[in-house]
Amino acid sequence: MNGNELLAKHFEEHRSHLRAVAYRMLGSLSEADDAVQVTWLKAAGADTGGVANLAGWLTTVVSRVCLDMLRSRESRREDFLDEHGAGPGARLRTDPEEEALLADSVGLALLVVLDKLSPTERIAFVLHDLFAVAFADIAPILDRTPETTQRIASRARQRVRGNSGSASDDRMRRYRAVEAFLRAAQNGEFEALLALLDPDVTYRPDEAARLLGAGTDLDGGRVLAEAFCGKAQPARAILLDGEPAMVLAPHGTLMLVMTFRFAGERITEINAVADDDRLSRIEFTLP
Structure with a gap:
Protein backbone atom coordinates (compact mmCIF):
# COMPACT_ATOMS: atom_id res chain seq x y z
CA MET A 1 0.00 0.00 0.00
CA ASN A 2 1.55 3.32 -1.10
CA GLY A 3 1.49 6.58 0.85
CA ASN A 4 -1.64 7.97 -0.81
CA GLU A 5 -3.58 4.75 -0.28
CA LEU A 6 -2.52 4.65 3.38
CA LEU A 7 -3.60 8.28 3.86
CA ALA A 8 -6.96 7.55 2.18
CA LYS A 9 -7.46 4.56 4.49
CA HIS A 10 -6.72 6.61 7.62
CA PHE A 11 -8.87 9.48 6.37
CA GLU A 12 -11.86 7.15 5.96
CA GLU A 13 -11.34 5.98 9.54
CA HIS A 14 -11.75 9.58 10.71
CA ARG A 15 -14.45 10.66 8.23
CA SER A 16 -17.42 10.19 10.57
CA HIS A 17 -15.70 12.25 13.29
CA LEU A 18 -14.85 15.04 10.84
CA ARG A 19 -18.39 15.01 9.51
CA ALA A 20 -19.79 15.28 13.06
CA VAL A 21 -17.51 18.23 13.84
CA ALA A 22 -18.39 20.00 10.58
CA TYR A 23 -22.13 19.41 10.99
CA ARG A 24 -22.20 20.98 14.44
CA MET A 25 -20.23 23.94 13.17
CA LEU A 26 -22.24 24.47 9.99
CA GLY A 27 -25.69 23.06 10.85
CA SER A 28 -26.07 21.70 7.31
CA LEU A 29 -25.27 18.15 6.26
CA SER A 30 -24.50 19.07 2.65
CA GLU A 31 -22.16 21.86 3.77
CA ALA A 32 -20.55 19.50 6.28
CA ASP A 33 -19.90 17.00 3.49
CA ASP A 34 -18.41 19.81 1.40
CA ALA A 35 -16.11 20.74 4.30
CA VAL A 36 -14.98 17.13 4.72
CA GLN A 37 -14.28 16.87 0.98
CA VAL A 38 -12.19 20.07 1.04
CA THR A 39 -10.35 18.66 4.06
CA TRP A 40 -9.50 15.52 2.10
CA LEU A 41 -8.19 17.59 -0.82
CA LYS A 42 -6.00 19.59 1.55
CA ALA A 43 -4.77 16.43 3.25
CA ALA A 44 -4.02 14.73 -0.08
CA GLY A 45 -1.98 17.74 -1.17
CA ALA A 46 -0.04 18.07 2.08
CA ASP A 47 2.99 16.27 3.48
CA THR A 48 1.47 14.34 6.39
CA GLY A 49 4.36 11.96 6.85
CA GLY A 50 5.54 13.78 9.96
CA VAL A 51 2.07 14.21 11.51
CA ALA A 52 2.02 12.30 14.78
CA ASN A 53 -1.70 12.81 15.53
CA LEU A 54 -3.56 12.60 12.23
CA ALA A 55 -7.01 12.83 13.86
CA GLY A 56 -6.04 16.09 15.61
CA TRP A 57 -4.45 17.47 12.46
CA LEU A 58 -7.53 16.67 10.36
CA THR A 59 -9.81 18.20 13.01
CA THR A 60 -7.76 21.40 12.80
CA VAL A 61 -7.99 21.43 9.02
CA VAL A 62 -11.75 20.82 8.90
CA SER A 63 -12.26 23.47 11.58
CA ARG A 64 -10.38 26.04 9.51
CA VAL A 65 -12.42 25.08 6.45
CA CYS A 66 -15.65 25.50 8.47
CA LEU A 67 -14.47 28.84 9.83
CA ASP A 68 -13.93 30.09 6.27
CA MET A 69 -17.38 28.81 5.28
CA LEU A 70 -19.04 30.47 8.28
CA ARG A 71 -17.36 33.78 7.52
CA SER A 72 -18.44 33.52 3.91
CA ARG A 73 -21.97 32.75 5.08
CA GLU A 74 -22.00 35.94 7.16
CA SER A 75 -21.58 37.98 3.97
CA ARG A 76 -24.26 36.09 2.04
CA ARG A 77 -26.78 35.21 4.76
CA GLU A 78 -29.71 35.24 2.40
CA ASP A 79 -28.16 32.46 0.32
CA PHE A 80 -27.99 30.18 3.32
CA LEU A 81 -31.60 30.81 4.28
CA ASP A 82 -32.67 30.11 0.70
CA GLU A 83 -31.55 26.52 0.16
CA HIS A 84 -32.19 26.79 -3.56
CA GLY A 85 -29.61 29.57 -3.79
CA ALA A 86 -26.78 27.04 -3.42
CA GLY A 87 -27.23 25.90 -7.00
CA PRO A 88 -29.22 23.19 -8.82
CA GLY A 89 -29.10 19.91 -6.97
CA ALA A 90 -26.68 21.16 -4.34
CA ARG A 91 -28.90 20.05 -1.45
CA LEU A 92 -29.98 16.82 -3.13
CA ARG A 93 -26.66 15.11 -2.44
CA THR A 94 -27.82 14.37 1.09
CA ASP A 95 -30.77 12.32 2.24
CA PRO A 96 -33.38 14.61 3.90
CA GLU A 97 -34.35 11.81 6.28
CA GLU A 98 -30.71 11.26 7.24
CA GLU A 99 -30.27 14.97 7.91
CA ALA A 100 -33.45 15.09 9.98
CA LEU A 101 -32.24 12.14 12.09
CA LEU A 102 -28.85 13.76 12.52
CA ALA A 103 -30.40 17.07 13.49
CA ASP A 104 -32.56 15.32 16.08
CA SER A 105 -29.52 13.51 17.50
CA VAL A 106 -27.68 16.82 17.92
CA GLY A 107 -30.76 18.77 18.95
CA LEU A 108 -32.40 21.24 16.60
CA ALA A 109 -32.71 23.74 19.42
CA LEU A 110 -28.93 23.65 19.88
CA LEU A 111 -28.37 24.14 16.15
CA VAL A 112 -30.67 27.16 16.16
CA VAL A 113 -28.82 28.71 19.10
CA LEU A 114 -25.41 27.95 17.57
CA ASP A 115 -26.53 29.72 14.40
CA LYS A 116 -26.79 32.95 16.41
CA LEU A 117 -23.12 32.83 17.42
CA SER A 118 -20.33 34.55 15.51
CA PRO A 119 -18.04 32.24 13.47
CA THR A 120 -15.24 32.40 16.08
CA GLU A 121 -17.68 31.80 18.95
CA ARG A 122 -19.17 28.82 17.17
CA ILE A 123 -15.79 27.23 16.41
CA ALA A 124 -14.52 27.75 19.97
CA PHE A 125 -17.71 26.45 21.59
CA VAL A 126 -18.14 23.41 19.35
CA LEU A 127 -14.53 22.29 19.57
CA HIS A 128 -14.13 22.83 23.31
CA ASP A 129 -17.56 22.14 24.78
CA LEU A 130 -18.78 19.46 22.37
CA PHE A 131 -15.51 17.75 21.39
CA ALA A 132 -13.23 18.54 24.37
CA VAL A 133 -10.47 20.10 22.26
CA ALA A 134 -7.98 22.07 24.39
CA PHE A 135 -7.93 25.87 24.07
CA ALA A 136 -4.24 25.69 23.17
CA ASP A 137 -5.19 23.64 20.10
CA ILE A 138 -8.16 25.84 19.15
CA ALA A 139 -6.23 29.11 19.44
CA PRO A 140 -4.17 28.71 16.22
CA ILE A 141 -7.34 27.97 14.24
CA LEU A 142 -8.86 31.29 15.37
CA ASP A 143 -5.52 33.14 15.28
CA ARG A 144 -5.98 34.05 18.94
CA THR A 145 -4.13 33.35 22.17
CA PRO A 146 -5.39 30.44 24.33
CA GLU A 147 -6.58 32.96 26.93
CA THR A 148 -8.59 34.92 24.37
CA THR A 149 -9.95 31.68 22.91
CA GLN A 150 -11.14 30.66 26.38
CA ARG A 151 -12.93 33.99 26.78
CA ILE A 152 -14.57 33.56 23.35
CA ALA A 153 -15.81 30.08 24.33
CA SER A 154 -17.06 31.39 27.67
CA ARG A 155 -18.99 34.17 25.95
CA ALA A 156 -20.50 31.65 23.53
CA ARG A 157 -21.44 29.36 26.41
CA GLN A 158 -23.28 32.19 28.13
CA ARG A 159 -25.21 32.92 24.94
CA VAL A 160 -26.07 29.24 24.48
CA ARG A 161 -27.12 28.60 28.07
CA GLY A 162 -28.36 32.06 28.99
CA ASN A 163 -26.79 34.56 31.37
CA SER A 164 -29.11 33.86 34.25
CA GLY A 165 -27.86 30.32 34.86
CA SER A 166 -31.24 28.82 35.75
CA ALA A 167 -34.72 29.90 34.74
CA SER A 168 -37.21 31.15 37.28
Missing part, protein backbone atom coordinates in the same frame (compact mmCIF):
# COMPACT_ATOMS: atom_id res chain seq x y z
CA ASP A 169 -39.97 28.82 38.42
CA ASP A 170 -42.62 30.88 36.60
CA ARG A 171 -40.64 30.93 33.39
CA MET A 172 -40.03 27.18 33.56
CA ARG A 173 -43.76 26.59 34.08
CA ARG A 174 -44.46 28.62 30.95
CA TYR A 175 -41.75 26.72 29.08
CA ARG A 176 -43.30 23.38 30.11
CA ALA A 177 -46.70 24.71 29.00
CA VAL A 178 -45.27 25.52 25.55
CA GLU A 179 -43.73 22.04 25.43
CA ALA A 180 -47.12 20.57 26.34
CA PHE A 181 -48.83 22.69 23.66
CA LEU A 182 -46.31 21.52 21.05
CA ARG A 183 -46.67 17.89 22.08
CA ALA A 184 -50.47 18.07 21.98
CA ALA A 185 -50.38 19.75 18.56
CA GLN A 186 -48.01 17.13 17.16
CA ASN A 187 -50.00 14.23 18.59
CA GLY A 188 -53.39 15.61 17.55
CA GLU A 189 -54.68 15.86 21.15
CA PHE A 190 -57.53 18.35 20.72
CA GLU A 191 -58.78 18.35 24.32
CA ALA A 192 -55.26 18.87 25.68
CA LEU A 193 -54.81 21.85 23.37
CA LEU A 194 -58.14 23.29 24.42
CA ALA A 195 -57.17 22.99 28.09
CA LEU A 196 -53.94 24.96 27.49
CA LEU A 197 -55.62 27.81 25.58
CA ASP A 198 -57.53 30.72 27.05
CA PRO A 199 -61.06 30.94 25.56
CA ASP A 200 -60.18 34.37 24.13
CA VAL A 201 -56.71 33.45 22.83
CA THR A 202 -55.53 35.12 19.61
CA TYR A 203 -53.10 34.02 16.89
CA ARG A 204 -51.37 36.64 14.72
CA PRO A 205 -48.79 35.80 12.00
CA ASP A 206 -46.71 38.53 10.38
CA GLU A 207 -46.74 38.90 6.60
CA ALA A 208 -43.61 36.77 6.11
CA ALA A 209 -45.17 34.00 8.22
CA ARG A 210 -48.33 34.11 6.12
CA LEU A 211 -46.22 33.66 2.98
CA LEU A 212 -44.58 30.62 4.59
CA GLY A 213 -48.01 29.06 5.06
CA ALA A 214 -48.40 29.81 8.77
CA GLY A 215 -52.05 30.71 8.31
CA THR A 216 -54.05 33.86 9.00
CA ASP A 217 -55.40 35.65 12.08
CA LEU A 218 -57.36 33.36 14.41
CA ASP A 219 -59.44 34.09 17.50
CA GLY A 220 -60.78 31.80 20.21
CA GLY A 221 -59.53 28.68 21.97
CA ARG A 222 -61.57 26.17 20.00
CA VAL A 223 -60.64 27.77 16.65
CA LEU A 224 -56.92 27.67 17.51
CA ALA A 225 -57.10 24.14 18.87
CA GLU A 226 -58.67 22.96 15.62
CA ALA A 227 -56.07 24.82 13.55
CA PHE A 228 -53.05 23.44 15.48
CA CYS A 229 -54.33 19.92 16.12
CA GLY A 230 -52.08 17.45 14.26
CA LYS A 231 -49.70 20.20 13.10
CA ALA A 232 -46.33 21.71 14.17
CA GLN A 233 -44.39 18.52 13.39
CA PRO A 234 -40.96 20.12 12.77
CA ALA A 235 -41.21 22.74 15.56
CA ARG A 236 -39.19 22.82 18.78
CA ALA A 237 -39.59 24.61 22.12
CA ILE A 238 -36.83 27.08 23.02
CA LEU A 239 -36.18 30.19 25.11
CA LEU A 240 -36.39 33.45 23.18
CA ASP A 241 -35.05 36.54 24.94
CA GLY A 242 -35.53 34.56 28.14
CA GLU A 243 -39.16 33.59 27.48
CA PRO A 244 -40.54 30.30 26.09
CA ALA A 245 -41.26 30.14 22.38
CA MET A 246 -41.43 27.69 19.50
CA VAL A 247 -39.16 27.66 16.47
CA LEU A 248 -39.61 26.13 13.06
CA ALA A 249 -36.08 25.25 11.97
CA PRO A 250 -35.83 22.51 9.34
CA HIS A 251 -32.30 21.06 9.50
CA GLY A 252 -31.28 23.81 11.92
CA THR A 253 -32.13 26.69 9.58
CA LEU A 254 -34.37 29.16 11.41
CA MET A 255 -37.53 29.89 9.41
CA LEU A 256 -40.21 30.97 11.88
CA VAL A 257 -40.69 31.78 15.57
CA MET A 258 -43.89 31.62 17.61
CA THR A 259 -44.05 33.68 20.80
CA PHE A 260 -46.53 33.08 23.62
CA ARG A 261 -48.23 35.20 26.27
CA PHE A 262 -49.97 33.77 29.32
CA ALA A 263 -52.64 34.66 31.84
CA GLY A 264 -52.09 32.32 34.74
CA GLU A 265 -51.63 28.82 33.34
CA ARG A 266 -53.31 29.46 29.98
CA ILE A 267 -52.02 30.81 26.69
CA THR A 268 -53.69 34.09 25.73
CA GLU A 269 -51.69 35.13 22.66
CA ILE A 270 -49.55 33.48 19.99
CA ASN A 271 -47.59 35.51 17.44
CA ALA A 272 -45.77 34.00 14.46
CA VAL A 273 -42.68 35.85 13.21
CA ALA A 274 -40.79 35.01 10.01
CA ASP A 275 -39.46 38.42 8.97
CA ASP A 276 -35.68 38.09 8.46
CA ASP A 277 -34.84 41.41 10.11
CA ARG A 278 -36.85 40.60 13.21
CA LEU A 279 -35.44 37.08 13.44
CA SER A 280 -31.87 38.39 13.21
CA ARG A 281 -32.41 40.50 16.34
CA ILE A 282 -33.79 37.66 18.46
CA GLU A 283 -31.57 36.11 21.15
CA PHE A 284 -32.06 32.37 21.68
CA THR A 285 -30.92 30.26 24.62
CA LEU A 286 -31.46 26.72 25.83
CA PRO A 287 -33.39 26.13 29.08
Whole structure:
Protein backbone atom coordinates (compact mmCIF):
# COMPACT_ATOMS: atom_id res chain seq x y z
CA MET A 1 0.00 0.00 0.00
CA ASN A 2 1.55 3.32 -1.10
CA GLY A 3 1.49 6.58 0.85
CA ASN A 4 -1.64 7.97 -0.81
CA GLU A 5 -3.58 4.75 -0.28
CA LEU A 6 -2.52 4.65 3.38
CA LEU A 7 -3.60 8.28 3.86
CA ALA A 8 -6.96 7.55 2.18
CA LYS A 9 -7.46 4.56 4.49
CA HIS A 10 -6.72 6.61 7.62
CA PHE A 11 -8.87 9.48 6.37
CA GLU A 12 -11.86 7.15 5.96
CA GLU A 13 -11.34 5.98 9.54
CA HIS A 14 -11.75 9.58 10.71
CA ARG A 15 -14.45 10.66 8.23
CA SER A 16 -17.42 10.19 10.57
CA HIS A 17 -15.70 12.25 13.29
CA LEU A 18 -14.85 15.04 10.84
CA ARG A 19 -18.39 15.01 9.51
CA ALA A 20 -19.79 15.28 13.06
CA VAL A 21 -17.51 18.23 13.84
CA ALA A 22 -18.39 20.00 10.58
CA TYR A 23 -22.13 19.41 10.99
CA ARG A 24 -22.20 20.98 14.44
CA MET A 25 -20.23 23.94 13.17
CA LEU A 26 -22.24 24.47 9.99
CA GLY A 27 -25.69 23.06 10.85
CA SER A 28 -26.07 21.70 7.31
CA LEU A 29 -25.27 18.15 6.26
CA SER A 30 -24.50 19.07 2.65
CA GLU A 31 -22.16 21.86 3.77
CA ALA A 32 -20.55 19.50 6.28
CA ASP A 33 -19.90 17.00 3.49
CA ASP A 34 -18.41 19.81 1.40
CA ALA A 35 -16.11 20.74 4.30
CA VAL A 36 -14.98 17.13 4.72
CA GLN A 37 -14.28 16.87 0.98
CA VAL A 38 -12.19 20.07 1.04
CA THR A 39 -10.35 18.66 4.06
CA TRP A 40 -9.50 15.52 2.10
CA LEU A 41 -8.19 17.59 -0.82
CA LYS A 42 -6.00 19.59 1.55
CA ALA A 43 -4.77 16.43 3.25
CA ALA A 44 -4.02 14.73 -0.08
CA GLY A 45 -1.98 17.74 -1.17
CA ALA A 46 -0.04 18.07 2.08
CA ASP A 47 2.99 16.27 3.48
CA THR A 48 1.47 14.34 6.39
CA GLY A 49 4.36 11.96 6.85
CA GLY A 50 5.54 13.78 9.96
CA VAL A 51 2.07 14.21 11.51
CA ALA A 52 2.02 12.30 14.78
CA ASN A 53 -1.70 12.81 15.53
CA LEU A 54 -3.56 12.60 12.23
CA ALA A 55 -7.01 12.83 13.86
CA GLY A 56 -6.04 16.09 15.61
CA TRP A 57 -4.45 17.47 12.46
CA LEU A 58 -7.53 16.67 10.36
CA THR A 59 -9.81 18.20 13.01
CA THR A 60 -7.76 21.40 12.80
CA VAL A 61 -7.99 21.43 9.02
CA VAL A 62 -11.75 20.82 8.90
CA SER A 63 -12.26 23.47 11.58
CA ARG A 64 -10.38 26.04 9.51
CA VAL A 65 -12.42 25.08 6.45
CA CYS A 66 -15.65 25.50 8.47
CA LEU A 67 -14.47 28.84 9.83
CA ASP A 68 -13.93 30.09 6.27
CA MET A 69 -17.38 28.81 5.28
CA LEU A 70 -19.04 30.47 8.28
CA ARG A 71 -17.36 33.78 7.52
CA SER A 72 -18.44 33.52 3.91
CA ARG A 73 -21.97 32.75 5.08
CA GLU A 74 -22.00 35.94 7.16
CA SER A 75 -21.58 37.98 3.97
CA ARG A 76 -24.26 36.09 2.04
CA ARG A 77 -26.78 35.21 4.76
CA GLU A 78 -29.71 35.24 2.40
CA ASP A 79 -28.16 32.46 0.32
CA PHE A 80 -27.99 30.18 3.32
CA LEU A 81 -31.60 30.81 4.28
CA ASP A 82 -32.67 30.11 0.70
CA GLU A 83 -31.55 26.52 0.16
CA HIS A 84 -32.19 26.79 -3.56
CA GLY A 85 -29.61 29.57 -3.79
CA ALA A 86 -26.78 27.04 -3.42
CA GLY A 87 -27.23 25.90 -7.00
CA PRO A 88 -29.22 23.19 -8.82
CA GLY A 89 -29.10 19.91 -6.97
CA ALA A 90 -26.68 21.16 -4.34
CA ARG A 91 -28.90 20.05 -1.45
CA LEU A 92 -29.98 16.82 -3.13
CA ARG A 93 -26.66 15.11 -2.44
CA THR A 94 -27.82 14.37 1.09
CA ASP A 95 -30.77 12.32 2.24
CA PRO A 96 -33.38 14.61 3.90
CA GLU A 97 -34.35 11.81 6.28
CA GLU A 98 -30.71 11.26 7.24
CA GLU A 99 -30.27 14.97 7.91
CA ALA A 100 -33.45 15.09 9.98
CA LEU A 101 -32.24 12.14 12.09
CA LEU A 102 -28.85 13.76 12.52
CA ALA A 103 -30.40 17.07 13.49
CA ASP A 104 -32.56 15.32 16.08
CA SER A 105 -29.52 13.51 17.50
CA VAL A 106 -27.68 16.82 17.92
CA GLY A 107 -30.76 18.77 18.95
CA LEU A 108 -32.40 21.24 16.60
CA ALA A 109 -32.71 23.74 19.42
CA LEU A 110 -28.93 23.65 19.88
CA LEU A 111 -28.37 24.14 16.15
CA VAL A 112 -30.67 27.16 16.16
CA VAL A 113 -28.82 28.71 19.10
CA LEU A 114 -25.41 27.95 17.57
CA ASP A 115 -26.53 29.72 14.40
CA LYS A 116 -26.79 32.95 16.41
CA LEU A 117 -23.12 32.83 17.42
CA SER A 118 -20.33 34.55 15.51
CA PRO A 119 -18.04 32.24 13.47
CA THR A 120 -15.24 32.40 16.08
CA GLU A 121 -17.68 31.80 18.95
CA ARG A 122 -19.17 28.82 17.17
CA ILE A 123 -15.79 27.23 16.41
CA ALA A 124 -14.52 27.75 19.97
CA PHE A 125 -17.71 26.45 21.59
CA VAL A 126 -18.14 23.41 19.35
CA LEU A 127 -14.53 22.29 19.57
CA HIS A 128 -14.13 22.83 23.31
CA ASP A 129 -17.56 22.14 24.78
CA LEU A 130 -18.78 19.46 22.37
CA PHE A 131 -15.51 17.75 21.39
CA ALA A 132 -13.23 18.54 24.37
CA VAL A 133 -10.47 20.10 22.26
CA ALA A 134 -7.98 22.07 24.39
CA PHE A 135 -7.93 25.87 24.07
CA ALA A 136 -4.24 25.69 23.17
CA ASP A 137 -5.19 23.64 20.10
CA ILE A 138 -8.16 25.84 19.15
CA ALA A 139 -6.23 29.11 19.44
CA PRO A 140 -4.17 28.71 16.22
CA ILE A 141 -7.34 27.97 14.24
CA LEU A 142 -8.86 31.29 15.37
CA ASP A 143 -5.52 33.14 15.28
CA ARG A 144 -5.98 34.05 18.94
CA THR A 145 -4.13 33.35 22.17
CA PRO A 146 -5.39 30.44 24.33
CA GLU A 147 -6.58 32.96 26.93
CA THR A 148 -8.59 34.92 24.37
CA THR A 149 -9.95 31.68 22.91
CA GLN A 150 -11.14 30.66 26.38
CA ARG A 151 -12.93 33.99 26.78
CA ILE A 152 -14.57 33.56 23.35
CA ALA A 153 -15.81 30.08 24.33
CA SER A 154 -17.06 31.39 27.67
CA ARG A 155 -18.99 34.17 25.95
CA ALA A 156 -20.50 31.65 23.53
CA ARG A 157 -21.44 29.36 26.41
CA GLN A 158 -23.28 32.19 28.13
CA ARG A 159 -25.21 32.92 24.94
CA VAL A 160 -26.07 29.24 24.48
CA ARG A 161 -27.12 28.60 28.07
CA GLY A 162 -28.36 32.06 28.99
CA ASN A 163 -26.79 34.56 31.37
CA SER A 164 -29.11 33.86 34.25
CA GLY A 165 -27.86 30.32 34.86
CA SER A 166 -31.24 28.82 35.75
CA ALA A 167 -34.72 29.90 34.74
CA SER A 168 -37.21 31.15 37.28
CA ASP A 169 -39.97 28.82 38.42
CA ASP A 170 -42.62 30.88 36.60
CA ARG A 171 -40.64 30.93 33.39
CA MET A 172 -40.03 27.18 33.56
CA ARG A 173 -43.76 26.59 34.08
CA ARG A 174 -44.46 28.62 30.95
CA TYR A 175 -41.75 26.72 29.08
CA ARG A 176 -43.30 23.38 30.11
CA ALA A 177 -46.70 24.71 29.00
CA VAL A 178 -45.27 25.52 25.55
CA GLU A 179 -43.73 22.04 25.43
CA ALA A 180 -47.12 20.57 26.34
CA PHE A 181 -48.83 22.69 23.66
CA LEU A 182 -46.31 21.52 21.05
CA ARG A 183 -46.67 17.89 22.08
CA ALA A 184 -50.47 18.07 21.98
CA ALA A 185 -50.38 19.75 18.56
CA GLN A 186 -48.01 17.13 17.16
CA ASN A 187 -50.00 14.23 18.59
CA GLY A 188 -53.39 15.61 17.55
CA GLU A 189 -54.68 15.86 21.15
CA PHE A 190 -57.53 18.35 20.72
CA GLU A 191 -58.78 18.35 24.32
CA ALA A 192 -55.26 18.87 25.68
CA LEU A 193 -54.81 21.85 23.37
CA LEU A 194 -58.14 23.29 24.42
CA ALA A 195 -57.17 22.99 28.09
CA LEU A 196 -53.94 24.96 27.49
CA LEU A 197 -55.62 27.81 25.58
CA ASP A 198 -57.53 30.72 27.05
CA PRO A 199 -61.06 30.94 25.56
CA ASP A 200 -60.18 34.37 24.13
CA VAL A 201 -56.71 33.45 22.83
CA THR A 202 -55.53 35.12 19.61
CA TYR A 203 -53.10 34.02 16.89
CA ARG A 204 -51.37 36.64 14.72
CA PRO A 205 -48.79 35.80 12.00
CA ASP A 206 -46.71 38.53 10.38
CA GLU A 207 -46.74 38.90 6.60
CA ALA A 208 -43.61 36.77 6.11
CA ALA A 209 -45.17 34.00 8.22
CA ARG A 210 -48.33 34.11 6.12
CA LEU A 211 -46.22 33.66 2.98
CA LEU A 212 -44.58 30.62 4.59
CA GLY A 213 -48.01 29.06 5.06
CA ALA A 214 -48.40 29.81 8.77
CA GLY A 215 -52.05 30.71 8.31
CA THR A 216 -54.05 33.86 9.00
CA ASP A 217 -55.40 35.65 12.08
CA LEU A 218 -57.36 33.36 14.41
CA ASP A 219 -59.44 34.09 17.50
CA GLY A 220 -60.78 31.80 20.21
CA GLY A 221 -59.53 28.68 21.97
CA ARG A 222 -61.57 26.17 20.00
CA VAL A 223 -60.64 27.77 16.65
CA LEU A 224 -56.92 27.67 17.51
CA ALA A 225 -57.10 24.14 18.87
CA GLU A 226 -58.67 22.96 15.62
CA ALA A 227 -56.07 24.82 13.55
CA PHE A 228 -53.05 23.44 15.48
CA CYS A 229 -54.33 19.92 16.12
CA GLY A 230 -52.08 17.45 14.26
CA LYS A 231 -49.70 20.20 13.10
CA ALA A 232 -46.33 21.71 14.17
CA GLN A 233 -44.39 18.52 13.39
CA PRO A 234 -40.96 20.12 12.77
CA ALA A 235 -41.21 22.74 15.56
CA ARG A 236 -39.19 22.82 18.78
CA ALA A 237 -39.59 24.61 22.12
CA ILE A 238 -36.83 27.08 23.02
CA LEU A 239 -36.18 30.19 25.11
CA LEU A 240 -36.39 33.45 23.18
CA ASP A 241 -35.05 36.54 24.94
CA GLY A 242 -35.53 34.56 28.14
CA GLU A 243 -39.16 33.59 27.48
CA PRO A 244 -40.54 30.30 26.09
CA ALA A 245 -41.26 30.14 22.38
CA MET A 246 -41.43 27.69 19.50
CA VAL A 247 -39.16 27.66 16.47
CA LEU A 248 -39.61 26.13 13.06
CA ALA A 249 -36.08 25.25 11.97
CA PRO A 250 -35.83 22.51 9.34
CA HIS A 251 -32.30 21.06 9.50
CA GLY A 252 -31.28 23.81 11.92
CA THR A 253 -32.13 26.69 9.58
CA LEU A 254 -34.37 29.16 11.41
CA MET A 255 -37.53 29.89 9.41
CA LEU A 256 -40.21 30.97 11.88
CA VAL A 257 -40.69 31.78 15.57
CA MET A 258 -43.89 31.62 17.61
CA THR A 259 -44.05 33.68 20.80
CA PHE A 260 -46.53 33.08 23.62
CA ARG A 261 -48.23 35.20 26.27
CA PHE A 262 -49.97 33.77 29.32
CA ALA A 263 -52.64 34.66 31.84
CA GLY A 264 -52.09 32.32 34.74
CA GLU A 265 -51.63 28.82 33.34
CA ARG A 266 -53.31 29.46 29.98
CA ILE A 267 -52.02 30.81 26.69
CA THR A 268 -53.69 34.09 25.73
CA GLU A 269 -51.69 35.13 22.66
CA ILE A 270 -49.55 33.48 19.99
CA ASN A 271 -47.59 35.51 17.44
CA ALA A 272 -45.77 34.00 14.46
CA VAL A 273 -42.68 35.85 13.21
CA ALA A 274 -40.79 35.01 10.01
CA ASP A 275 -39.46 38.42 8.97
CA ASP A 276 -35.68 38.09 8.46
CA ASP A 277 -34.84 41.41 10.11
CA ARG A 278 -36.85 40.60 13.21
CA LEU A 279 -35.44 37.08 13.44
CA SER A 280 -31.87 38.39 13.21
CA ARG A 281 -32.41 40.50 16.34
CA ILE A 282 -33.79 37.66 18.46
CA GLU A 283 -31.57 36.11 21.15
CA PHE A 284 -32.06 32.37 21.68
CA THR A 285 -30.92 30.26 24.62
CA LEU A 286 -31.46 26.72 25.83
CA PRO A 287 -33.39 26.13 29.08
